Amino acid sequence: MERLRWQVAAVATLGLALALEALPSVLHWLRAGRRQQRRRPPRREVLFFPSQVTCTEALLQAPGEGPSGPPAGCLCSLPHGESSLSRLLRALLAARASLELCLFAFSSPQLGRAVQLLHQRGVRVRVITDCDYMALNGSQIGLLRKAGIQVRHDQDLGYMHHKFAIVDKKVLITGSLNWTTQAIQNNRENVLIMEDEEYVRLFLEEFERIWEEFNPTKYTFFPQKKQSH
Amino acid sequence: MERLRWQVAAVATLGLALALEALPSVLHWLRAGRRQQRRRPPRREVLFFPSQVTCTEALLQAPGEGPSGPPAGCLCSLPHGESSLSRLLRALLAARASLELCLFAFSSPQLGRAVQLLHQRGVRVRVITDCDYMALNGSQIGLLRKAGIQVRHDQDLGYMHHKFAIVDKKVLITGSLNWTTQAIQNNRENVLIMEDEEYVRLFLEEFERIWEEFNPTKYTFFPQKKQSH
Numbered sequence: 001m002e003r004l005r006w007q008v009a010a011v012a013t014l015g016l017a018l019a020l021e022a023l024p025s026v027l028h029w030l031r032a033g034r035r036q037q038r039r040r041p042p043r044r045e046v047l048f049f050p051s052q053v054t055c056t057e058a059l060l061q062a063p064g065e066g067p068s069g070p071p072a073g074c075l076c077s078l079p080h081g082e083s084s085l086s087r088l089l090r091a092l093l094a095a096r097a098s099l100e101l102c103l104f105a106f107s108s109p110q111l112g113r114a115v116q117l118l119h120q121r122g123v124r125v126r127v128i129t130d131c132d133y134m135a136l137n138g139s140q141i142g143l144l145r146k147a148g149i150q151v152r153h154d155q156d157l158g159y160m161h162h163k164f165a166i167v168d169k170k171v172l173i174t175g176s177l178n179w180t181t182q183a184i185q186n187n188r189e190n191v192l193i194m195e196d197e198e199y200v201r202l203f204l205e206e207f208e209r210i211w212e213e214f215n216p217t218k219y220t221f222f223p224q225k226k227q228s229h
Numbered sequence: 230m231e232r233l234r235w236q237v238a239a240v241a242t243l244g245l246a247l248a249l250e251a252l253p254s255v256l257h258w259l260r261a262g263r264r265q266q267r268r269r270p271p272r273r274e275v276l277f278f279p280s281q282v283t284c285t286e287a288l289l290q291a292p293g294e295g296p297s298g299p300p301a302g303c304l305c306s307l308p309h310g311e312s313s314l315s316r317l318l319r320a321l322l323a324a325r326a327s328l329e330l331c332l333f334a335f336s337s338p339q340l341g342r343a344v345q346l347l348h349q350r351g352v353r354v355r356v357i358t359d360c361d362y363m364a365l366n367g368s369q370i371g372l373l374r375k376a377g378i379q380v381r382h383d384q385d386l387g388y389m390h391h392k393f394a395i396v397d398k399k400v401l402i403t404g405s406l407n408w409t410t411q412a413i414q415n416n417r418e419n420v421l422i423m424e425d426e427e428y429v430r431l432f433l434e435e436f437e438r439i440w441e442e443f444n445p446t447k448y449t450f451f452p453q454k455k456q457s458h
Contacts, residue, residue, distance in 0.1 A: 002231055005235075006234075006235050006238065009235060009239055010238055010239060010242045013239045013242050013243050013246075014242050014243070014246050017242075017243045017246040017247060017250075018246055018250065021246070021247060021250040021251075022250075044427065044428075046428065046431045046432070048435055050387060102417075104405075154417070156415075157415060158279060158411075158414075158415030158416045158417065159412075159415070159416045159417070160416070160417045161405050161406075161412065161416040161417055161418050162405055162417050162418065162419055163405050164405075164419065174404070174405075174419065174421070175403070175404075175405075176333075176390050176391055176392050176393075176403075176404075176405065177390075182387075183388075183390065185387075186385075186386060186387030186388070187387045187388045187389070187390040188331075188383070188387065188388070188389045188390055188391050188439060189390050189391065190391055190393065190403065190432070190435070192403070192421075192428070198273065199273075199275065199421070202275045203275070203419070206277055206419070210417060
């Protein structure tokens with residue numbers, strides 16, 4: 001009888017010990033499962049160009065521009081599937097709070113409309129560009145400025161040759177692609193879309209460095225009037 | 230006495246249970262420690278340009294070129310520290326088996342020497358470039374061809390505008406930088422150095438696609454002589 005009680009007690013202790021030991025793992029597993037549901041894997045994508053020419057109207061329709069209700073399917077003759085350009089537009093249009101653009105050349109009308117849409121939606125858009133290309137025929141820079149978007153440019157001999165965007169300080173978009181229709185439709189180009197804290201931080205620091213350096217108060221770009229004395 | 234024996238047995242069982250439970254964690258911890266020692270973290274670096282002008286002679290000295298033994302310190306007046314260019318050179322010169330280059334413009338003498346050095350060391354170098362820029366004054370492409378390095382180029386209107394390199398099919402080097410002295414010393418540019426299986430695979434596929442498409446057997450680049458009948 002005493003021995004049975006002894007055995008029961010031993011088994012019960014063992015069971016309790018195992019249960020207590022396992023508890024943190026079970027809790028961790030449950031928590032990890034919930035985290036997994038909340039956190040999708042970080043975005044990592046590569047877009048190669050030239051992009052197939054597709055219709056991007058559905059993506060670029062401003063609220064109030066089309067009929068009320070969901071925008072009707074566009075009836076134009078272009079294909080309506082996904083393309084590298086539509087993916088790039090989607091990545092930009094995901095912005096909710098901020099968009100930093102650091103672009104050598106910017107003349108694509110679709111990308112220009114996307115940036116203006118974001119500005120209309122209240123996203124804080126800032127643009128850095130190259131002085132040699134901003135005034136060329138077809139450049140979007142004048143239109144962005146007219147819409148009230150802040151633009152700063154270099155004023156020296158070297159090119160501001162970056163081609164990157166930062167969406168909501170979370171996603172870096174960077175590569176070889178200048179934002180021109182020529183490049184999108186005809187060139188071999190690459191664009192990386194990376195949700196990556198470290199790369200975003202480094203590129204954001206580069207953006208802020210250049211933004212400050214290109215502060216218009218420092219411009220000597222337009223020749224100063226000679227002082228009369 | 231019986232009660233004491235009961236207590237000792239219970240404590241012993243608990244201890245054994247805890248020890249058994251902890252064993253896998255301890256083993257895992259030991260194994261992870263060993264793994265950590267073997268595997269350094271994958272390389273992730275961003276280089277921003279313009280690069281400080283530094284002396285890169287020590288990096289580029291071919292065996293046999295200098296005096297026997299370790300190369301003597303260069304006595305030129307340039308600074309001899311690290312720069313974005315020296316880091317880029319180092320990343321390239323780490324190649325042991327293969328180097329794929331896909332470059333819009335290539336005229337930097339230092340980068341040209343690095344590529345020739347790798348070719349001399351038996352690294353399999355393949356170059357894809359743009360036909361509009363390869364014959365310009367100062368281009369390295371002719372020198373590379375002369376040294377026996379395989380080069381292929383586009384022959385259409387769009388630019389081959391990529392600027393990437395793949396080292397030993399393990400490290401991707403890509404960004405906005407054309408390999409010209411003008412860009413290295415004067416432009417705002419970025420270059421990512423990424424040891425990343427997925428990105429390397431995608432860029433290598435792009436390289437092989439273009440390499441095959443630009444196969445010289447398919448060139449119609451040089452106007453064909455008209456048939457006499």
